[in-house]
Amino acid sequence: MSDKRFAVASEQSLMRVFTVPEAPDSTLSKIEAEISSNLAGFLNENIAAVEKPLHEIERDFESAQVPEEPMFVSAHAQDIMEKLVAHSVHTAAPSFIGHMTSALPHFVLPLSKLMVGLNQNLVKIETSKAFTPLERQVVGMLHHMAYGREQKFYDKWMHSAKTSLGAFCSGGTVANITALWIARNCLLKAEGDFKGIGAQGLVSAMFHYGYKGLAVLVSERGHYSLGKAADVLGIGRDNFIAIPTDEDNKVDVAAMRKEARALEAQGIKVMALVGVAGTTETGNIDPLNDMADLAEELGCHFHVDAAWGGATLLSNNHRHLLSGIERADSITIDAHKQMYVPMGAGIVLFKDPSATDAIEHHAEYILRKGSKDLGSHTLEGSRPGMAMLVHACLRIIGRKGYEMLIDKSLEKARFFADLIKSEADFELISEPELCLLTYRYVPEKIKARLQQADEQTKLDIYAALNRFTASMQKRQREAGRSFVSRTRLTPAAYGYQPTVVFRVVLANPLTSKAILKDILAEQRELAASDPMYKKYLSKYL
Amino acid sequence: MSDKRFAVASEQSLMRVFTVPEAPDSTLSKIEAEISSNLAGFLNENIAAVEKPLHEIERDFESAQVPEEPMFVSAHAQDIMEKLVAHSVHTAAPSFIGHMTSALPHFVLPLSKLMVGLNQNLVKIETSKAFTPLERQVVGMLHHMAYGREQKFYDKWMHSAKTSLGAFCSGGTVANITALWIARNCLLKAEGDFKGIGAQGLVSAMFHYGYKGLAVLVSERGHYSLGKAADVLGIGRDNFIAIPTDEDNKVDVAAMRKEARALEAQGIKVMALVGVAGTTETGNIDPLNDMADLAEELGCHFHVDAAWGGATLLSNNHRHLLSGIERADSITIDAHKQMYVPMGAGIVLFKDPSATDAIEHHAEYILRKGSKDLGSHTLEGSRPGMAMLVHACLRIIGRKGYEMLIDKSLEKARFFADLIKSEADFELISEPELCLLTYRYVPEKIKARLQQADEQTKLDIYAALNRFTASMQKRQREAGRSFVSRTRLTPAAYGYQPTVVFRVVLANPLTSKAILKDILAEQRELAASDPMYKKYLSKYL
Known part of the structure; x- marks a missing residue:
């Protein structure tokens, strides 16, 4: 008897998930309201600044069992705020210039919801x-x-x-x-x-x-x-x-x-x-x-x-x-x-x-x-009907709006390239043709040492610089204030040897010139305390 | 001078798209509020019931030029309500049983927005x-x-x-x-x-x-x-x-x-x-x-x-x-x-x-x-981070919730199969093993005629029934009250000849038994007035 009552009750609660909207004062609705009214603030406040090691994050995603019992939406929402959102990547942050993801125009948020609500299937006209x-x-x-x-x-x-x-x-x-x-x-x-x-x-x-x-x-x-x-x-x-x-x-x-x-x-x-x-x-x-x-x-x-x-x-x-x-x-x-x-x-x-x-x-x-x-x-x-979001962007931003965004991003890349070249301890590796460029940090003393080094020493210093660059990039990411990515190129300046470099993409319209200056300042600080510097580079001085 | 003022003004308005959320009283926010508080009502009211011919819809999507000038979000929102949303397919409707899309649990809407706002890229840990x-x-x-x-x-x-x-x-x-x-x-x-x-x-x-x-x-x-x-x-x-x-x-x-x-x-x-x-x-x-x-x-x-x-x-x-x-x-x-x-x-x-x-x-x-x-x-x-929505469904619905949804859908398919078999002018073509089945409408007189027909007449009647079934399916879709899809099978009952059938998928938890009865009633009405019936089938009587 009690079993049957339970079954009826849960069937009703299950159906409510399909029929009754989230109440305005529910946890999930509050989260949503915050996203709607202040996305940047929401991301800044809810994404943890300092990186939690991946193996610790994984502990929250360990069970391979589909949970037997249903869970309240509010409990789930609370849970993912702590375990998922807090340890996501702030891809929209203006100081995170290492990805190809940027801040998004705000109107795509409500439109995405409309898209999901309509749940069209573009494979055929019938859906x-x-x-x-x-x-x-x-x-x-x-x-x-x-x-x-x-x-x-x-x-x-x-x-x-x-x-x-x-x-x-x-x-x-x-x-x-x-x-x-x-x-x-x-x-x-x-x-x-x-x-x-x-x-x-x-x-x-x-x-x-x-x-x-x-x-x-x-x-x-x-x-x-x-x-x-x-x-x-x-x-x-x-x-x-x-x-x-x-x-x-x-x-x-x-x-x-x-x-x-x-x-x-x-x-x-x-x-x-x-x-x-x-x-x-x-x-x-x-x-x-x-x-x-x-x-x-x-x-x-x-x-x-x-x-x-x-x-x-x-x-x-x-x-x-x-x-x-x-x-x-x-x-x-x-x-x-x-x-x-x-x-x-x-x-x-x-x-x-x-x-x-x-x-x-x-x-x-x-x-x-x-x-x-x-x-x-x-x-x-x-x-899905993603074309709807492209359509919206093309119309609302318009060709002239895109022109402005693209021209600005190219100009910003030019500015950053010039800034890097003006600093004695930085080195521009690839000039920006679009809004991407690569560079690295090379202490002036190392630059001077390289001038006089024999071939073998050069190669050794190159290898040390690679370790140092990779280490700096990782530490900067972990510190959580800013982010540049890294890749490996073979520039002539390094005798076509594999060369680890910082890579940046300056497409985020919110990235300011001041932020770019801060990023170089932060890197200079990181360099001074880098363990790889002490371990592999300092011996050449 | 005025040109420069224009440029500054539009740069500011462009940046606002990235920095200022949609105002709560904007057109788009109102649409969103309606989706949030009453998705089913929103879809019922805003999707036009009667089908507009595709070539007419296409007229609204004719220009191949990216618009030069930016457009106000509100104007775009208004426009797509009339031109896109109104002529979408109500895939969540409980009487639209011809697709594999169903009503969605409400919580996926705010979660989708969170997903888009976070804009993670799952290709790599770094994003x-x-x-x-x-x-x-x-x-x-x-x-x-x-x-x-x-x-x-x-x-x-x-x-x-x-x-x-x-x-x-x-x-x-x-x-x-x-x-x-x-x-x-x-x-x-x-x-x-x-x-x-x-x-x-x-x-x-x-x-x-x-x-x-x-x-x-x-x-x-x-x-x-x-x-x-x-x-x-x-x-x-x-x-x-x-x-x-x-x-x-x-x-x-x-x-x-x-x-x-x-x-x-x-x-x-x-x-x-x-x-x-x-x-x-x-x-x-x-x-x-x-x-x-x-x-x-x-x-x-x-x-x-x-x-x-x-x-x-x-x-x-x-x-x-x-x-x-x-x-x-x-x-x-x-x-x-x-x-x-x-x-x-x-x-x-x-x-x-x-x-x-x-x-x-x-x-x-x-x-x-x-x-x-x-x-x-x-x-x-x-x-994108779609896994987040699967994760939410697995936890919030839970295994037992899914069990209930799946068992109900199979039971509903069994009910509909029995209903079809109990009607003299319908014919079940494939029994449901999961929640899919196929059937067709065959007037009793035609059934009787087939009993006595020679081989060639049988084949002729089969061909006529195929045209009739396809026509009925199209007219039912165009009328907009309900939807079944169609496919072509080769059942033994029709001598392994290509046989056009209605196909239904009964996964939508909101599809009731009453709706299924209505669908058969509607089809019986459509059959009575079908032009293909008059043109190709009536002559066999």
Whole structure:
């Protein structure tokens, strides 16, 4: 009897979760109100400044049992404030300049809630209706931003059932994979008795076309997702050939041409060239026009990974930096990077609206031929209506607003570069072309010592400086006041040796020049107390 | 001068977007308040009941120009209420039983906002911190739900830097691709001089291992994403062999064994068997234990696509339906289906924690060896913290709550099946094993006519019934009161001919028995006035 009463009571309370909104005075509603009225304050107050070691955080996430009993929403909310929110990363903080995440425009918060409440599924019209034309428009707008075709072109193709001007993706990796999937399938298309690689697979395709292998050529600064694409698509990471870059971290197109010719002489077909428009590490842009020329010579696909740099096309003052991108067969852009959209919005664009024919697929219950279901041209299936947030940003910020944000970020990077160069104990490693730069801290005495060192000593000091830089970066992160990331480059100034550097991305509109000065001051302090300095560097003085 | 004033003013207004929250009395805040206090009412009032034709909706999304000038948030909000929200699909409506989307628990709305506000990037610890252990715990909980290993196992592996018990994905398609990517790479692993398919590609791998081809065997009811996986991975759609199903839409394992043996006799290696645990069209579960036996015999990977059915494991009363799943090498589960999480939460689980070694990747600036960055074992790169919503649902609903939801949905499906069978003019096509079923409307007179028809007349009537069923489904959707989807099956009752059927998914906890009765009543009315009935069916009477 009591058991049955319990069951009835809990069924009712369970149903309430689906029918009764959170009360305005509930713990969760209070948290939400705080986010709504003062997001920056909420993040500053609730994210712990000093880093808790990961192994301690893990203790709060140890049980592998789905809890048997339901839990009150308020208890859960309280719990995650302490265990999750407090130990998150303050990605929006203006002094956290090591990531590609930034402060977000406030309006995306209520709009995200609307998006979740509507819970559309963009795989098909039947679960998205107006969201499908909206997503097609967003893709069309970005296509226009990159390729600048006349409105007539968009009138014809943007809402066409047969084609797609691009595909919305969860992120740049899926966008890059989709682009190269299409490149592969277009190259190895159906012909005569051969039904195409999509149907018969890679081995039959190579046999049919008589290629000994496939290769993709990309700058050594290409994003690691390209290696993943090579693996997934069956081409192999070794056949994604890294081409050296020049002093400015731009790919050497002459070297690329030489490599391509050598491969073709061996019967290896160059499937695609990948240009990078904003390398992840240094923000440099490959010579896209030269690459487009080479791709034409080779008769191969030309993809541009503009996950980071694509937004620069919105600035009339700087879009020339990406000149040649309009000649690319496909382009990756991440709206969750410098377009200030929350995480989860990658896009791949196709110059030719029929490019997606190469990957078209259908099913009995959806994606029927002739339908406008977006899912027939995407790698992913069910997907949320993230396009709604890109649409909102494009309209509310507008092209001119983006231009201002982008111009400011480039100007800020220039300022920071000059500041670094003016300080005797800092060293700029890569000049900013967009709003990324790399640098390091090298005590003046070490600089002087390096001047007179023999080759072996130089190498030893380089190794010590690497340890020191990595240690400083880690300690700065742990202190929690600011954050720069780190990577490893091979600059000429260090004899092309692997060189650990600080990396910064200056896209957050809230990052001020004063903050940048503070970051250098903090690093100078950290350097003075760094254990790696004492252990490995001081002996050279 | 005035130009400069304008520029300053707009820079200020632009910055306000990043610094000043939406005012409580703004249009967007009012919309948000309505969602918070009465989501169901908001959706009912703001989504237009009667369908507007798609080509008319498209007119509102025609321009391919990124707007030059910024727009007020309030103007944008107003605009999307009329143009987007009004013409969205009411996926949460209890009478919309044709999708796999359902009403959501209310607490996911404020939590989604928190997630967006925190804007973590799960690719690496540096941009997610506590979110990484949280995601590992969620994956661990689902692993435990499926594989039920002892806590010691999870203590060892759940937070290990070297391994992953699974991967969080944007959806089931990426989960299925990831599983088969791993299966492919494990099969064609490094050996001797061969560096593995990941490095050298598929052609070298086949040459090294001496296979003439690869094949994957799956039920003819397998999800279309598996074909996509075959294409992407270079195996080819033709080498994903569809095996017939029995009367209950479960794969015929004897036929699968025969096919596998025939392939192996030709030198074609069976790379994987894929079992379906909840087919998309009928909700049936393949004989997983028999398939596991066969996979052992063949020495191949056994993947189970439980995107839909996986949640059933949370019910102790029904988890036996998926018996054998614990023998699978990998399992796909979609939390945005019957786990009531918003769109965008797929998961793939691996029995063996070292499975992801086959796809491990690193980069200079993140995913360094030894780091706990989740991105070194995922197909995707940057990803949002969706795991937070799965975590919340698992804790707040609890296993017992899920059990109740799942048991109720199965009971409701049983009720609806019996109801359909009790009506003389309806016909149940597939019995519900989970909460999916298919049926159609066949006027009694037509049923009688079919009894006496010769073969050709039967086929003609079948074709006419197909047109009639498709027309009814479309008209019901357009009327906007309720929604069932449709698919095409080949039931024995229709001589294995392609047969268009209504398909329903009864997972929405708010769908009542009264609503189900109304849906049949509405369909009976629609049938009476259907133009396809008059045009193609009436002549047989």
